[in-house]
Amino acid sequence: MSFFTELYDHILIGAGVAISPTNLMYCLLGVFLGQLLGALPGIGSLVAITLLFPVTYHLEPTTALIMLAGIYYGSAYGGSAASILLNLPGTPSSAVACLDGYPLARQGRAGAALSMTTIGSFVGGSLGILLMMMFAPTIAEAALQFGPWEYVSLIIMGLMSASAVGSDSPLKGIAMVVVGIFFGVVGQDVSSGVPRFVFGMNDLLDGIDLVAIAIGLFGIAEVITTLRPGMTEAVDKFSVTLRSMIPTRDDLRRSWAPILRGSAIGSFFGILPGTGALIASYAAYAIERRVADDPSRFGKGAMEGLVSPETANNAADQTAFIPTMTLGIPGSATMAIMLGVLIMNGITPGPSVVAEQPELFWGLIMSFWIGNVALVILNIPMIGIWTRVLTVPYQLLYPIILAFVCMGIYSINQSSFDIWVVFAAGTVGYGLRMLQLPLAPLLLGFVLGPMLEEHFRRALVLSHGDFMMFLERPVSLGLLIVTAIIVGSSLYSTYFGRGARSALLEEQGNGGPEGDIRP
Amino acid sequence: MVVHVNRDMLIGFCLALFGAAIAIYAYAKYPIGSIFRMGPGMFPVMLGCASILLAIAIALRSHGKQGDPIEINVRAAAFILVALAVFAIIIEPFGVVPALLALLVISSGAVPGRTIVGTAIFSIVITACIVFIFVYLMNLNLNLFGWPA
Numbered sequence: 001m002s003f004f005t006e007l008y009d010h011i012l013i014g015a016g017v018a019i020s021p022t023n024l025m026y027c028l029l030g031v032f033l034g035q036l037l038g039a040l041p042g043i044g045s046l047v048a049i050t051l052l053f054p055v056t057y058h059l060e061p062t063t064a065l066i067m068l069a070g071i072y073y074g075s076a077y078g079g080s081a082a083s084i085l086l087n088l089p090g091t092p093s094s095a096v097a098c099l100d101g102y103p104l105a106r107q108g109r110a111g112a113a114l115s116m117t118t119i120g121s122f123v124g125g126s127l128g129i130l131l132m133m134m135f136a137p138t139i140a141e142a143a144l145q146f147g148p149w150e151y152v153s154l155i156i157m158g159l160m161s162a163s164a165v166g167s168d169s170p171l172k173g174i175a176m177v178v179v180g181i182f183f184g185v186v187g188q189d190v191s192s193g194v195p196r197f198v199f200g201m202n203d204l205l206d207g208i209d210l211v212a213i214a215i216g217l218f219g220i221a222e223v224i225t226t227l228r229p230g231m232t233e234a235v236d237k238f239s240v241t242l243r244s245m246i247p248t249r250d251d252l253r254r255s256w257a258p259i260l261r262g263s264a265i266g267s268f269f270g271i272l273p274g275t276g277a278l279i280a281s282y283a284a285y286a287i288e289r290r291v292a293d294d295p296s297r298f299g300k301g302a303m304e305g306l307v308s309p310e311t312a313n314n315a316a317d318q319t320a321f322i323p324t325m326t327l328g329i330p331g332s333a334t335m336a337i338m339l340g341v342l343i344m345n346g347i348t349p350g351p352s353v354v355a356e357q358p359e360l361f362w363g364l365i366m367s368f369w370i371g372n373v374a375l376v377i378l379n380i381p382m383i384g385i386w387t388r389v390l391t392v393p394y395q396l397l398y399p400i401i402l403a404f405v406c407m408g409i410y411s412i413n414q415s416s417f418d419i420w421v422v423f424a425a426g427t428v429g430y431g432l433r434m435l436q437l438p439l440a441p442l443l444l445g446f447v448l449g450p451m452l453e454e455h456f457r458r459a460l461v462l463s464h465g466d467f468m469m470f471l472e473r474p475v476s477l478g479l480l481i482v483t484a485i486i487v488g489s490s491l492y493s494t495y496f497g498r499g500a501r502s503a504l505l506e507e508q509g510n511g512g513p514e515g516d517i518r519p
Numbered sequence: 520m521v522v523h524v525n526r527d528m529l530i531g532f533c534l535a536l537f538g539a540a541i542a543i544y545a546y547a548k549y550p551i552g553s554i555f556r557m558g559p560g561m562f563p564v565m566l567g568c569a570s571i572l573l574a575i576a577i578a579l580r581s582h583g584k585q586g587d588p589i590e591i592n593v594r595a596a597a598f599i600l601v602a603l604a605v606f607a608i609i610i611e612p613f614g615v616v617p618a619l620l621a622l623l624v625i626s627s628g629a630v631p632g633r634t635i636v637g638t639a640i641f642s643i644v645i646t647a648c649i650v651f652i653f654v655y656l657m658n659l660n661l662n663l664f665g666w667p668a
Binding site: 054169171172174175178179181182185189191192194196197220223224225227228395396398399400402403404406407410411416419420422423426427430434435436437453456457460461464465 | 526529530534537538541544545549550553554555556557558559560562563566569570573574576577580589591592595596599600602603604606607608610611615618619622623626627629630633641642645646649653
């Protein structure tokens with residue numbers, strides 16, 4: 001019973017924070033911009049957050065976090081619009097929506113498709129928020145007992161999940177993690193003060209700037225890749241009226257179960273560190289097909305195939321906050337940026353933040369409710385605007401993106417060195433894309449690597465070099481077993497069966513996002 | 520530009536080189552310490568060894584595969600990366616406005632078929648908007664026009 005009274009108190013605290021005029025304004029601004037940028041093809045949540053991050057730099061930490069979160073889950077709502085109307089995903093996790101969303105649009109049902117994904121997204125997001133409200137405090141309390149062994153196992157689990165799950169080659173994923181950890185190591189070693197791999201460049205003493213490397217690897221490389229020759233094909237324009245957005249009873253009947261399934265699947269993958277909305281959406285699609293009465297309808301406009309992945313990616317995006325806020329371990333590259341932003345603002349997320357800064361934590365959660373409701377409301381009248389936004393040709397868009405990127409990065413430290421980091425990261429990122437190596441594990445390795453090293457060193461000092469401690473402590477052992485299961489099953493499915501993702505991509509046939517992006 | 524290469528062999532090769540480089544450099548330059556008290560060099564060496572092992576595994580798995588074509592968009596990559604570099608070079612001595620103009624003009628070259636006049640107008644308009652947003656809306660103190668001292 002006291003659990004509920006505590007929860008009630010927390011809700012009140014959070015609501016008070018979330019409704020304050022500043023926070024409310026920035027929340028709405030964040031979801032609006034997030035949805036707008038998410039809808040534009042080529043700009044996913046990661047690019048959106050790094051583009052708008054300079055705006056938040058001068059805000060209070062709570063407000064900044066609320067706005068960034070709004071951008072984050074807002075872009076999950078917007079991404080499906082481009083998938084449905086243009087057959088081009090607006091965000092990587094919306095790629096699956098192309099499969100059944102675009103055929104629906106071609107059948108003249110774009111409006112219903114859009115409204116059903118909004119409903120599904122709202123339900124998914126809501127479930128995610130509820131889970132966060134119920135379980136995050138408990139997890140945080142448990143995590144207070146964690147020692148360095150648990151953190152090491154947790155980070156390893158996150159990194160292994162990120163590289164192994166759903167990827168075509170777990171080996172390459174792990175290799176990218178290792179490379180990423182190396183880049184994270186660059187800088188002054190915290191324990192000994194020795195500058196590592198700095199080569200005399202003093203700007204590197206604090207390490208490579210997270211935002212710069214992220215925008216270079218993902219944003220710049222994405223821009224270069226998107227500029228394929230022959231991009232200027234004519235775009236089918238689908239008319240979307242308010243009337244057409246009302247779903248039929250058949251749509252609703254078909255969709256409620258996929259929505260529930262999608263929410264569950266998404267929440268699961270969101271909580272698991274290392275996996276997120278992208279995997280959730282693919283898994284949801286695969287599972288829908290498997291449980292459908294008539295799998296042959298998929299790929300031709302099956303509402304279930306559209307609604308379940310879109311629900312899953314929203315649920316995953318919400319629950320991804322759980323490991324990030326309660327444990328300080330980001331679940332995806334985008335979460336890593338949020339974590340970086342928080343640290344820049346002087347807040348180190350982790351078990352103590354939930355207890356010591358309830359206004360931040362619960363204010364954030366209540367702002368999720370406000371944001372999700374706002375997104376549903378925004379989606380209905382703004383549909384006309386979205387469809388017009390989507391017709392902006394990419395040729396005009398990308399120089400603007402580049403200009404925002406450069407100005408944004410420069411405005412943080414007023415240092416041209418950061419631009420050079422973007423340049424180098426962009427070059428490396430493009431090279432890796434050409435080699436078809438996954439980029440997200442690299443960024444996760446970059447963020448988590450230093451943490452891993454710190455905890456690993458401390459663990460060994462505390463246990464006097466005893467490696468068996470990692471296996472003797474129950475939580476650590478449990479996490480390592482889960483890791484082994486995850487890696488084992490994905491190795492199995494890669495080498496002995498067909499991964500759902502490669503099967504999906506083969507059947508899709510035509511274009512989707514190139515390379516393995518997964519921000 | 521289309522390049523035919525056995526991608527995985529290339530990856531394995533680069534990764535092995537990378538791993539060897541960092542392991543050797545770290546071993547030579549930074550104190551390693553013992554397993555009880557790890558020095559700053561220990562972790563990079565471990566990373567290097569892991570890279571080499573992974574490189575061998577990746578290269579072995581790909582043995583015998585024929586090269587897949589990789590399509591590299593050299594023009595786009597060159598223009599965009601050069602634009603970034605020029606921005607980085609220009610911004611401190613010359614200020615924000617010239618740097619932005621240069622960035623926009625050069626990056627427009629990444630896609631063929633742009634007119635000079637169109638590009639110029641576009642660049643000026645966007646520069647103005649960005650200056651407005653960043654300097655006036657966000658109240659940042661930025662050096663708009665600088666001259667080398």
